[in-house]
Amino acid sequence: MKAAVLYELAKPLKVEEIQWSTLLRGQVLVELAYSGVCHSQLMEVRGKRGEDKFLPHLLGHEATGIVKEIGPDVTKVKVGDKVVLGWIKGDGINAEGAKYLNDDKIIVNSGGVTTFNEYSVVSENRLVKLPDDVPLDIGVLFGCAIPTGSGIVTNEIQPEENSTIAIFGLGGIGLSALMATKLYKCSKIIAIDIEDNKLELAKEFGATDTINSLKEDSLKKILDLTDGKGVDYAVEASGITMVIETAFKSVKNNGGLSVFASHPKAGELIKIDPFDLICGKNIKGSWGGGCYPDRDLPKFFDLYLEGKLPLDRLLEKRYTLDEINFALDDLENRKVTRPLIEINKNIG
Template structure:
C-alpha cells in the first residue's frame, strides 16, 4: 500500500510530494487515513533549518491532525479499525514507538517520527492518537492536537490563570490565539494581544482579547503600564519565537510573583538576556512543553468545550490547502498571513 507524503529532503528547500510504500505495522503502531493536518510553526522551523542540524533527513513532517484508523498493530488496545482519532505530538497513554520508515519506489528510505500528518496515510505510535466520537467535524479536530492543548494548556495547566488576573500574549498565531481563548474561558480581567500584524490582532480581539498592541507601531512597555496602572502583568505568554518579544514578556510581569511562560522557539544557538535582580525581586520565568497537557485527560475536556460552543475552533482556521500546496502554506505562515492553516487530504 502506498501513500502520498510531503518529504523534507534538505533544509531550506521546498518540500517534495512523493509516493511512499507504507511499512508493515509493528507492535504498538496504528495506520491512520489522514483527513486534515494542521500547519504549525514547528514545521516551518524544521524546513527553514532553524532547529539546527537535521540528522534524520529525508523525513516526513506534521504533528497535529485528524483521521480514521485503518489498521492497528499487535498489542494496540486504545483504538480499533474505523475509529475517528485526533493525532497529537504530545505523548499520551499507550505504546511509545519513536520512529518508523517508509520506502520510495527506488527502495531508498524516508524517515518518520512517532507521528507525521503531512500525508494521506500515516503510521503513528499508539500514544499519539486520541479516539473521539465520529459525530465531530474532522476539519476542526486537528486544532485539538497541538494549538489548543499548547495555548490553552499554558493558561489552564502552566500558569493556572484565574478570574480577574491580567495576561499578555506575545504572538497570536495558532498557539497564541488558543491562549487568548483559554484566558477568556478563565475570565481574566485584561487579555492583551501583541503582534506585528493588525489582521491577527483583530482576530485576537474577536476571540476574546480586551486590548491589542502592535509590536512594531506602538511602545509596548508604555501601553502595558497604562493598562496595568504601572503594576505589571500577572502573566505573560510568549508564543512568537522572537528574542526581543521574550525579553519584553519577562520584563513586563510584576515583581513579587509575576510569571512569564515561554512557548516560542528561538533559532538554534540564539539566547535571551534577563537581569537576575528581577528574579530576586520575585519575577518568574518558565518554559512550557505542550501546555503540560495530558492528552487522554485534557483533550476530552477541550472537546466538551467545543461541543458546548465555548470553544469555537473554526474561528482559528484562516486557510485550507491541498497537500500539493504545502509549500505555499508554509510561505504564508512565515509571512504572518495565517491563524491556523489546514491541509486537507483528498
C-alpha cells in the same frame, strides 16, 4: 501513498509516492483527513532547528483521520475510529518511528507521528479518539494548537479572578491561549501582535486591550494599562527572543509569571536581568502546555462543543497536499494563522 518529504534543509518539500511497511508493535495505520501546519515544521524545513540527523524524513504533528489497521498489542483504538494525531505523548505504547521507502528504495524516516502524508504509521500513544460530533477539520487543532496554547492557561497558569494577562503573538498557539483566558475572570486580557487583523480577531475572542508592537512600545503600554505594576501573567508565542524578553519584563514583581512555548532559531539565547528574578518575576518554558492528551483533550472537546472555543475562526485558508510548500510560505509571510491541509476531506 503520496507524502511530502524533507530531503534537504532550506529546500522545498518533495511531494512523491512512498510505501509503508508491515506494522510493528504499538503502531497504527491511519488514513488522514486533514493536517495542520505550525511554526515548528516551518522552522524544521527552513533549517532553523539546527542539524538534522534524520534526513530524509516526513513531517507534521497535528492531524485527524480514520484508523485503518492496528499493529500487535494495540488496544487504545480499533479499525474505523476517528482519531486526533498529536505530538504529545499520552496513554498507550510508545512505538518506534516507522520507516518508509520511496521509489528509489531509499529509506524515508519518521517519528512517532507524521501528518504531511495520505496515510501515517503512528505510535499508539500519539492518538486520541475524536468525538463523532467534532468535525475532522476542527479536530486537527486538538493535536497541537489547543493542548499547547489553551493548556498553558488551564494547566500551568490557571489565572486568579481579577488577574491580568498579556498574550504575545497571535498565531495558532497565542489565539488558543487567548480563548482559554475567557474561561477565567481576568480583569484585563492584553493581546500583542504586529498584524492589525489578528488584533481585531483577538477582540472578538475577548481581549480587553490590543497593542500593535510595530506602532507602539508594548512594554510601556502594558505598564500604562496596569498602573505601572505589570501584568500578573504573560504568555509568549511569537518565537522571537526579544519578545520572550519583553514578555518577562512585562510581568509584575513579587509573583508575576511569564510562560513561553515558542521556538526561536537554534543557537539564539534570551537575556534577562538577574535583578528582575530577585524582585520575584518568574519565567518558564512550556512543553505542550503541560497537557496530558487522554486527560485534557476530552475537556477541550467539551469546551468546543459548548461554544467556548471558537476554533473555526483559526482555519481561514485550506490547501491540498500538493500545495504544502505554498502553505509553508504563507505561514512564514504571516498570510495565514494556521494553514489547513485537506488530504482526504471525504473520509469519515
